[in-house]
Amino acid sequence: MADAPFADPPVQLAQQMLSALGVKTVYSKIFPAEVADYKAPADQVAASGAQIVILGSTDVPTVAAFMQAFEQQHYTPKLFLCAAGPDQGSAFLSAVGKGNAIGMMVPNGWYPGFNDPASQTLISEYVAKYGGTPSGVSADVAEAYSVGQVMAQAITATGGTDNAKIISYLHGNVTLASVQGPVKFDSLGENAVSDAFVFQWQTGDVFNQVLPATAAGSKTIIGTKPAWTS
Amino acid sequence: MAREIYQAIVDGILIGGVYALMAVGLTLIFGVLDIINIAQGILVVLGAYLSYGLAARLHIDLFVGLLITVPAMFVLGVAIQWSFIRPLRGRERTSMTLLVSYAIALIIEGILYEVAGPNVRELNAWYVTKSIHLFGFYLAYIYLFGFVMAVVLVLALYALLYRTGFGRSVRATMQDETAARLIGIDTNRVAALTFGIGVAVTAAGGMMFGATNGGFNPNSGYDLISRLLAIIILGGLGSIGGALAASVFMLTLQSLVDIWQPQWATAVFYAALVLVLLVRPTGFFGRAPVRAQ
Numbered sequence: 394m395a396d397a398p399f400a401d402p403p404v405q406l407a408q409q410m411l412s413a414l415g416v417k418t419v420y421s422k423i424f425p426a427e428v429a430d431y432k433a434p435a436d437q438v439a440a441s442g443a444q445i446v447i448l449g450s451t452d453v454p455t456v457a458a459f460m461q462a463f464e465q466q467h468y469t470p471k472l473f474l475c476a477a478g479p480d481q482g483s484a485f486l487s488a489v490g491k492g493n494a495i496g497m498m499v500p501n502g503w504y505p506g507f508n509d510p511a512s513q514t515l516i517s518e519y520v521a522k523y524g525g526t527p528s529g530v531s532a533d534v535a536e537a538y539s540v541g542q543v544m545a546q547a548i549t550a551t552g553g554t555d556n557a558k559i560i561s562y563l564h565g566n567v568t569l570a571s572v573q574g575p576v577k578f579d580s581l582g583e584n585a586v587s588d589a590f591v592f593q594w595q596t597g598d599v600f601n602q603v604l605p606a607t608a609a610g611s612k613t614i615i616g617t618k619p620a621w622t623s
Numbered sequence: 624m625a626r627e628i629y630q631a632i633v634d635g636i637l638i639g640g641v642y643a644l645m646a647v648g649l650t651l652i653f654g655v656l657d658i659i660n661i662a663q664g665i666l667v668v669l670g671a672y673l674s675y676g677l678a679a680r681l682h683i684d685l686f687v688g689l690l691i692t693v694p695a696m697f698v699l700g701v702a703i704q705w706s707f708i709r710p711l712r713g714r715e716r717t718s719m720t721l722l723v724s725y726a727i728a729l730i731i732e733g734i735l736y737e738v739a740g741p742n743v744r745e746l747n748a749w750y751v752t753k754s755i756h757l758f759g760f761y762l763a764y765i766y767l768f769g770f771v772m773a774v775v776l777v778l779a780l781y782a783l784l785y786r787t788g789f790g791r792s793v794r795a796t797m798q799d800e801t802a803a804r805l806i807g808i809d810t811n812r813v814a815a816l817t818f819g820i821g822v823a824v825t826a827a828g829g830m831m832f833g834a835t836n837g838g839f840n841p842n843s844g845y846d847l848i849s850r851l852l853a854i855i856i857l858g859g860l861g862s863i864g865g866a867l868a869a870s871v872f873m874l875t876l877q878s879l880v881d882i883w884q885p886q887w888a889t890a891v892f893y894a895a896l897v898l899v900l901l902v903r904p905t906g907f908f909g910r911a912p913v914r915a916q
């Protein structure tokens with residue numbers, strides 16, 4: 394995993410949970426986030442023959458580099474999850490190819506199919522303006538839009554842009570609306586009412602919610618990643 | 624463990640070839656013009672974009688496309704030298720060239736953002752993801768081809784420098800620009816052509832970077848420049864063969880460290896530079912030995 398604050402926590406949590414279930418870790422290393430070439434560490438992962446790869450990635454190039462090295466090594470893990478990268482919609486697809494994207498998974502709190510009227514409006518308007526498909530819309534779009542929504546509500550409620558008042562308001566146990574769902578900040582500034590899901594690229598260039606399997610909207614997970622197609 | 628070490632050495636050598644392609648232009652330009660071209664990172668990225676444009680729009684193979692991108696980058700290099708570097712004179716020339724080349728980098732980056740946008744691109748071809756099984760290892764064709772290209776390019780540059788009249792002019796300018804002018808060498812022309820050649824070979828490095836890095840966007844050049852500078856300093860500023868040797872050395876070392884402690888790989892990369900310079904301040908093939916050839 395990359396030495397990055399947003400990349401490591403989900404990987405470490407997943408490792409703890411899987412270990413508790415009896416899954417053996419065969420490779421676990423931290424590499425610098427700014428490393429310019431991932432072939433060597435990716436080849437080490439491939440040599441380990443791990444059945445599940447959970448990559449603490451920060452962006453699309455990191456994931457694409459690992460995928461490329463895995464394909465060069467004729468190694469396909471059964472499950473391949475990344476902390477970030479596959480949530481970048483068409484940017485991810487264009488970098489790794491539609492065939493190779495199938496089975497790639499990423500944890501997040503939102504995806505283009507999120508069943509929320511405001512989110513669906515955002516998606517339809519975004520696609521109408523920039524083209525592409527709903528699955529091709531990056532999670533960054535909703536995240537950035539949500540920031541604007543939260544700030545707009547805070548400014549409206551406090552009657553201005555006074556920083557101290559906005560901070561006080563946001564930490565005042567208030568629940569706000571966003572295209573990602575409700576927002577309520579706890580004492581650490583984390584959204585205490587957000588949901589977490591795992592999403593997966595599936596056949597037909599669609600990006601679906603797959604875990605928790607019992608959650609509303611979850612599709613059947615592709616349990617074995619198909620072989621590389623390029 | 625032995626297998627992991629062998630794999631790391633193979634990886635380091637092959638990746639070193641890629642870095643050599645990106646670094647030789649930088650060291651060649653320094654050797655003749657005594658300037659550090661801060662724009663080298665973005666020129667690598669530009670080379671990747673040119674290859675991407677030819678592959679995506681015209682379906683031209685990445686290596687065949689070099690027949691177009693290398694001359695195009697040569698012309699760009701000559702134009703940059705003529706427009707931005709040549710007018711700089713006086714005692715502040717070296718420091719000014721740092722600023723000017725940084726400005727060039729920003730201009731090219733801005734143009735790339737405007738033309739290509741911020742999305743990540745990747746160069747694809749059959750040999751990018753395919754590999755051959757040799758001696759128990761899967762060796763990716765792209766790295767094999769890239770390494771061969773690096774060796775060929777280095778040999779070609781040596782032939783140019785040591786077997787041609789132009790090369791004699793270049794070496795004379797490297798040794799003493801004033802004396803070169805006194806014996807009738809048009810040093811302005813030599814400088815422009817050398818800068819052009821340095822940028823031209825970077826097109827090959829850019830293509831390899833774009834095909835092996837997992838993707839690139841206009842912002843991808845910044846991580847590169849510090850590593851390329853470390854490589855050419857270790858190889859010996861101005862030494863083309865040194866750039867290849869240093870690339871292979873540094874990337875092999877990094878790959879070996881990756882086996883045990885990947886988080887230290889970058890630090891070791893630069894620590895090795897410091898340690899080698901303590902023992903050999905001119906790098907592997909410092910200026911004096913190179914110019915004595």
